[in-house]
Amino acid sequence: MPDQPMPDQRSLGPTHRNLSNRVASNPLAHVIDYLAKKGYSRTEAMLRMESANQEIDGRPLPPMGEDSRPKYKLGFDLLKTWVEDNLDLYKLRRVLWPLFVYSFLNMVTSLWQQDAKQFFESSKNMFLPEHTDDIRIFEPISLPEHVQHNDLAVLYRSNKYRIVLSTPAYQNLLQFLESKEKEGGSVMNAILSSYCTIKTLERAADDRFSFATMLGQGGSDQSVPLEDEGIPGHHPGSAYTGDNPAMAGTLPRLRLGKLPMEPTLEGDVRHELAEMDAKEPPPPGRNTLVEEFEQMIKQEEDEESPSRTDVPFPISTARDLAVEVQKVRDHRDRFRIPARTGGVAPAVSVCMFTLHNTFDSVNCVDISDDNTLIAAGFDQSFIRVWSLDGKAIKPAYPEMDEDTPPANSHRLIGHSGPVFAVAFHSAATGEENVDRESKDYSPTNPRWLVSASEDKTIRLWFLDTWQCIVAYKGHDRPVFDVRWGPFGHYFVSGGSDRAARLWVSDHIRQRRIFVGHDQDVDCVCFHPNSAYVFTASSDKSVRMWAVTTGNAVRMFTGHTGPITALECSPNGKILASADTQGSIFLWDLAPGRLLKQMRGHGKGGIWSLSFSAESTALVSGGADGTVRVWDVAGPQDSTQGRVVNDGASISKIDVSNTAAGSSGQAKKKKGKDVVVSPDQISAFPTKKTPVYKVKFTSMNLVVAAGAYLP
Template sequence: MSAPGGAPSPGPRSGSMGPNNPLPTPTQQQPMSSAPPAAGGTPTTTTSSPAVMSQQNLNQIVIDYLAKKGYNRTEMMLRMESASQEIDGRPLPPVGDDSRTRFRPAFDMIRAWVENNLDIYKPELRRILWPLFVYSYLSLVSTLAPTEARQFFDANKDLFLPDHSEDIRTLGPVTLPEHLKSNSVAKIYRENKYRITLSNPAFSNLMQYLESKGKEGGSLISALLSSYCTIITKERSSDERFSFAAMLARANDIDGGPPLEDEGIPGHHPGSAYTGDNPTMAGTLPRLKLGRLPLEPDLENDVRAELEEADSKEPPQPGRPSLVQHFEQMIKKEDDLESPSRADIPYPASLARDVAMEVQKVKENRDRFKVEGRTGGVGPAISVCMFTFHNTYDGINCLDFSGDNMLVAAGMQDSYIRVWSVDGLPIQPTYPELEDKDLKPSNSRRLYGHSGPVFAVAFAPSVASPDDAEVKTNTRWLLSSSGDKTIRLWSLDLWQCMVVYKGHDQPVWDLAWGPYGHYFVSGGHDKTARLWVTDRIRQQRIFAGHDQDVDCVCFHPNSAYIFTGSSDRTVRMWAITTGKRSSYVHWAHWQYHCTCM
């Protein structure tokens, strides 16, 4: 899609304008050691030479034999000798008998220095503490110092619970060298280097301090960083994340934000735990209500009555459930999922249209095509309807099909919306008496009102209804967002704009209806997503936290959460009841352009 002169659009834009901004290109990289595996891949196991692997296997055979015969002292000596090598044959950092007690003081020293550093460097320097904690602990375990290892682990694990709760839980039982070979997380850390990206000033600051404190523990920290980490330094000008503004923003960010996308071990994504501000909740996962949103009692009773009447008129075929039985199965609550309540997410009172839509959904769900496993995954042939839009000249920015598959809407670069009938027949007016008598029937309509390119269109939820249905469930509403910073709600009965929603102060890239209508969410160039209600002209929630444009948005099927994808390479999950972030997905190496649930 393209943009008119001077107007930003979701097409190719500058680094600060939208989803297709170029990736930061570093101008200088100074790895502290050899580079790790390519970003985004899976953790790789270092291939050892046959000689090293053969020696390790021989050592293990001898250890097993000595343990079987009861030669405990000889077994212990051989274990300590074998522990001086990594699984892949790399020598461990030099750790003598007196060095085992130096890990904790050395870590405490570097931690205190980081916390007392300048605020502008503190956020990025904190990122070296996690790998130092992990590799110090694994080094103590590998050198048969279980007491020191456990004391060190228990004293410092609480520092990392908010962001590394899964890794801490998995590493907790590791107490013996044998565990290092069987524990999945320990193997990942020992067989791969941990990558850290620092700005040049922060890196120089770190190295000068370690050199000055060599005898107090600086040499031990340097050995761990050299053996197990790859530190890549970047100039501030080559990466906007290390500008003064960005670093000051991170220093003042009480939430902390997600780790950098190029940090850690490629392919190993431990995720996050509690993301709120309450320190007593650190390390606990948020309670997510992912179950189905229950129907209103009155709506449920009305739907059940309609289905019973339909079953009496047309009994199910032998071997197939009735509509009521299928409905009961659909609304059955999952035992392992907690559901939101109607009190949490208020909706207007149900209408006859809502009853008809739920009834039609039950019928379609029961009568859908089924792909049986015994057929090898090959089910009934599926009809595919394909359309081509000719002579668009890069003028179409977005498309959406209505839920009843009767209409398709296109958002145009020229600031208008065009709606076609899918079957090619003229669009019939809902109120003929209000139509212009001179207007000829046509299979398309144009909607004018926006003053900028239309970047997103979305039909309100609807389902197809039989021609003889008393209550029609066809599409009646259409939303659109534009480069003019507004969102418009269009009536497809009157073909007029009914409401203009204003709140974003930059172009609005995307929007999405909630699964039950009434609510909708938008995301734009102002780095925020916003929750709206159709009968209010102001936003009800503002979801702020992304560092760049919010390019795509969607609802969870129970409408209790929304998901936002951004050019900052993160996807975030937000609770609409509180407006707070419930979770996030990070480590993407490209921008997110679409989300779906």
């Protein structure tokens, strides 16, 4: 029944009548009325705002009344404009996504279909590159019933969205929302309070290249990885489509197949394999080399591949023929690592090489393809190369090294700053003069080494003479990483100037510059067909670039710490990235989605990753002094691990997980829980040796290297 106004209330305005009715039905109105009479205007305004915009359980209600409807859009637009002009743009922009989602869902549940649709259409484009899949799922929602039956909407409304911000950025955000309280800031603040969990972090000093410092950071407060941003268990990944707004929401088609072989080289390989089959017929039940080669070609034809005109290479040489023949032999004779079946993991062994008396001066390590040499870059600006068997290194041209006595190591001097990256490659230069019938000959003999330094240069070293041949200059700040392409000729570098650069070994200037990251480019790698380059940055994102155009074709986000390692699978379909928080992410390149996240390493960084030849297993090593083997396929719930608090040390943790099989558990390290996801196949602990490099050989054996730190 309508309220019957008393005679003495007829002279009151509608506002006072509504207030009197609310006082009679709501005790909170008594408090508001009392504050108004006593003149506590600010407290009264805050209480009115909270009571009008929040439910009993604290969740925000849509503002009531026609005049209040635009506050969601007004508050969001004001915050968006402020964020775009803020110095902490990258950190604060992540706040806009949950505000957009929860504002839209609240408007829909309040039956404001038209306002919700207009709000969604006007703001969705800014989130398409990073949240394409979520946008497509939310777009059909227009009624409260849709919200209740939409799995993604239920997931968002039943969980709090987690955000990590620096303390100054969070304080600036709160100050802005309070200053724009009447323009919609109060509504945005209410959404953050009720639907989001914000974790603040102090800004820390950047000392990434001291490994002992990294290990020292793994104290009692560093054992547990930070909570992932976003909704727990929901990491759809993202895909970047370039800077063209017309292409927003569409994914460029990738050609992930193997780079086709030259017709002439293919014929030569087939002829060479036939001669080898005639000399050494295979045992019964095993394919001939020619049959193995035909199977490899047939498998490669199933994938769309780039053409050799897109990625030009020099004419093939005798060395290229020998390399391709060796690949076929390895493909037939290697130890195969199938995907885990029935919970039984494949047995993987690791051979660990340890460098002693380095006194935390080693920054990087690499092992040659034929496992004969190991190189390390030092803080003291030099590189040292050892033979892995401890014997004297035999020069390819003895007449060129007559004055050099035999030694099991050589020092390369030329840089004027700490060396941050080294990479071996077997090159064709001069290969025609090598005796291919010699027992010491190998098509993968290391001939060249490339290095990157704080002195802003990249140097190419010829290992036959142990001399620097070229110094490549292009970066204007320290260079942090450099990697050869899978066929040589090209290499890519990344540095503190926030750019990655593509180089051709026989040209002094870079051929491509990849720019887009907000912070340092810390690690780089090639796709197996050389048509794409991957870069990872301290801004916690990974980008995929097309070599032919220089444009970004994918961007992957989700890491909660700076990314420290990258590796693409040999089949060209999966990218693995690892960060300082001990997490490994596997990305499906074609759709641009996150496959899964794997945990097990401690804090300090995962510094090296490597895939098996079949792309079914992944090996990792890092600051916690362990080498861990992971199942690439693995269970669907790989991000969920059980916690077992038994007070074991890190060594005991690793030993207990060495057995093959599912290890979905966690052990306690210094009072903290270390989560181990069930994807871990095995773990191999060292004593006090951080692992700088891990590598699957062509025969699927694992070699690793590190420097002992007492």
